[in-house]
Amino acid sequence: MVDTKTITVTVNNEEYTSTVNVRKNLIDYLREDLGLTGSHVGCEHGVCGACTLDMNGQTVRSCLILAVQADGMEITTIEGLPSEGIAEELKKSFAKNNALQCGYCTPGMLSSALEYLNNGGRANKEEIRRHISGNYCRCTGYQAIVEAIYDVAENGVSK
Amino acid sequence: MKSSAFQYELPEDLSSALKLLNSNDLDILPLAGGQSLMPMMNFRVAQPDILIDLNKIDSLKNITIEGDYVRIGSMVRYCELEQSEIIQKHFPLIIHVIPYIAHSAIRNRGTLGGSVSLADPAAEMPSVLITLNASIELSSSNSTRSVNAEDFFKGIFETVRKSNELVTSINIPVSSMPKKFGFYEVTRRHGDYAIAGAVVTSDNGQDNFNDTRVVLFAVSTKPMRVPKSEAALNGNNFNNQDSINEAIDAVTGNSFERDLHNDETTKETLAKVSLKRAIGGLNG
Numbered sequence: 001m002v003d004t005k006t007i008t009v010t011v012n013n014e015e016y017t018s019t020v021n022v023r024k025n026l027i028d029y030l031r032e033d034l035g036l037t038g039s040h041v042g043c044e045h046g047v048c049g050a051c052t053l054d055m056n057g058q059t060v061r062s063c064l065i066l067a068v069q070a071d072g073m074e075i076t077t078i079e080g081l082p083s084e085g086i087a088e089e090l091k092k093s094f095a096k097n098n099a100l101q102c103g104y105c106t107p108g109m110l111s112s113a114l115e116y117l118n119n120g121g122r123a124n125k126e127e128i129r130r131h132i133s134g135n136y137c138r139c140t141g142y143q144a145i146v147e148a149i150y151d152v153a154e155n156g157v158s159k
Numbered sequence: 160m161k162s163s164a165f166q167y168e169l170p171e172d173l174s175s176a177l178k179l180l181n182s183n184d185l186d187i188l189p190l191a192g193g194q195s196l197m198p199m200m201n202f203r204v205a206q207p208d209i210l211i212d213l214n215k216i217d218s219l220k221n222i223t224i225e226g227d228y229v230r231i232g233s234m235v236r237y238c239e240l241e242q243s244e245i246i247q248k249h250f251p252l253i254i255h256v257i258p259y260i261a262h263s264a265i266r267n268r269g270t271l272g273g274s275v276s277l278a279d280p281a282a283e284m285p286s287v288l289i290t291l292n293a294s295i296e297l298s299s300s301n302s303t304r305s306v307n308a309e310d311f312f313k314g315i316f317e318t319v320r321k322s323n324e325l326v327t328s329i330n331i332p333v334s335s336m337p338k339k340f341g342f343y344e345v346t347r348r349h350g351d352y353a354i355a356g357a358v359v360t361s362d363n364g365q366d367n368f369n370d371t372r373v374v375l376f377a378v379s380t381k382p383m384r385v386p387k388s389e390a391a392l393n394g395n396n397f398n399n400q401d402s403i404n405e406a407i408d409a410v411t412g413n414s415f416e417r418d419l420h421n422d423e424t425t426k427e428t429l430a431k432v433s434l435k436r437a438i439g440g441l442n443g
Contacts, residue, residue: 003167044198044201047200061194063201
């Protein structure tokens with residue numbers, strides 16, 4: 001028996017209506033059904049943070065949410081991050097600081113970093129480290145990532 | 160891995176959810192925040208026939224003051240608990256501990272009722288609720304009962320909840336917020352599962368421990384209250400090293416459970432370290 005349900009989700013300001021298998025995770029729906037492969041699948045049990053994205057203004061683990069639970073929600077993935085403001089500044093800062101190597105953790109890392117900055121996160125390396133403690137990076141050793149976020153927290157959006 | 164197939168139900172009110180729970184011969188699991196159940200399903204440790212998603216039941220999402228206690232609906236998420244003015248005003252201990260629960264993305268979904276129902280021995284909130292003398296409200300189609308937090312947790316992922324019941328609220332007497340509290344946990348990284356942890360509360364904010372509660376977590380099958388440690392501290396000054404040492408020594412002799420990486424002796428040692436640091440960090 002395959003239980004399916006029809007859902008309507010807004011992803012990166014675009015509305016999609018799809019019929020999905022109820023056991024499908026949100027991340028698999030985004031990647032397989034919508035072709036938005038920018039969000040990455042890591043551990044599939046909520047530990048690595050690679051699939052972190054924004055749902056209704058909050059970061060969530062998209063491997064721990066069913067696609068059917070996203071019915072009526074607004075999702076922002078890495079593909080939908082604006083090319084202006086704090087998101088753009090963060091992307092530039094990641095590039096400038098070499099805060100990514102293989103890039104696998106980057107979509108989730110940016111999502112967590114954006115949440116930190118949007119919620120008034122300060123230029124404090126200890127607090128930044130604590131906030132991104134749920135995102136694994138196996139390349140950088142975190143230092144460059146912390147510095148990238150720190151720079152944006154300190155300097156804000158350049159005019 | 161991906162979860163096995165299941166039938167998905169999304170009841171819009173409590174009575175419909177409770178009715179769905181009544182079937183005897185199927186494996187039915189209620190889904191709260193899903194931050195533990197979803198991994199268990201992805202690992203196929205849990206393979207429910209029917210999944211009842213509680214996320215549309217608005218009546219379980221409120222925090223209210225009811226006479227002399229605060230009622231926290233079971234579907235209140237950690238991020239909401241943290242933002243709640245009622246919780247901030249009455250239970251600074253809860254506010255203090257929330258940042259230690261996993262990570263922001265998890266706390267945006269995870270619920271207090273889910274954590275309580277799951278009864279993970281490494282979870283912080285069950286022990287906090289025991290120090291706060293909370294009671295857990297359980298509802299089924301035909302009855303509602305209330306169980307003291309200390310009697311609610313039975314073992315690893317085991318509580319007194321029956322399969323036809325749902326945890327509907329967590330009720331905490333306003334008067335039970337301790338004047339002083341301390342919290343410490345040992346983890347591999349911030350927000351990771353605790354390897355050992357301790358919550359200490361005292362009802363007296365002046366000089367001496369009074370009506371002390373000592374609860375250890377992540378070191379046994381369920382939250383471990385340590386009456387001998389409490390007795391050693393009661394009546395003594397917050398800085399009395401002899402009584403503090405006695406309280407820490409009294410941790411020995413309890414029954415500790417190993418995990419994958421730490422045997423019973425390590426657990427006992429880390430429990431003592433946690434207790435010592437929790438007492439050392441007493442505030443309020």
